Amino acid sequence: MDRSAGIVLFAVVAAFVGIAYGLYLIQWILKLDEGSDKMKAIARAIPEGANAYLNRGIIASDIDGGLFDDDRALTLDSDALRILANVTKLDWSSIEPSIFGTLFERSLDPGRPLRMPWPR
Numbered sequence: 131m132d133r134s135a136g137i138v139l140f141a142v143v144a145a146f147v148g149i150a151y152g153l154y155l156i157q158w159i160l161k162l163d164e165g166s167d168k169m170k171a172i173a174r175a176i177p178e179g180a181n182a183y184l185n186r187g188i189i190a191s192d193i194d195g196g197l198f199d200d201d202r203a204l205t206l207d208s209d210a211l212r213i214l215a216n217v218t219k220l221d222w223s224s225i226e227p228s229i230f231g232t233l234f235e236r237s238l239d240p241g242r243p244l245r246m247p248w249p250r
Contacts, residue, residue, distance in 0.1 A: 131139070164170055206214065 165173075
């Protein structure tokens, strides 16, 4: 058997082993106890909340914050470019990354309500 045939045979056997293991896991999970009443209530609430989110419709402004609503570009003069160059040299490792998205979004539309990435 040449090398490519061995690789194909290995891939086919690995696929069947993966499918068999998946079927075993399905059977094992279905045999488990469903959990407490609170766990069941949470399990029922998850699809309800997901469906409510999906049914309201996802619009592009939810994803990009309205960034591409027009074709305006940010104008930077030499002072702004110098500040930007200096800021890139700072150590930002202790800053929570999600705050940058929030600050950027606020700079685009200061009147828009804050959408914080953490619970309020």
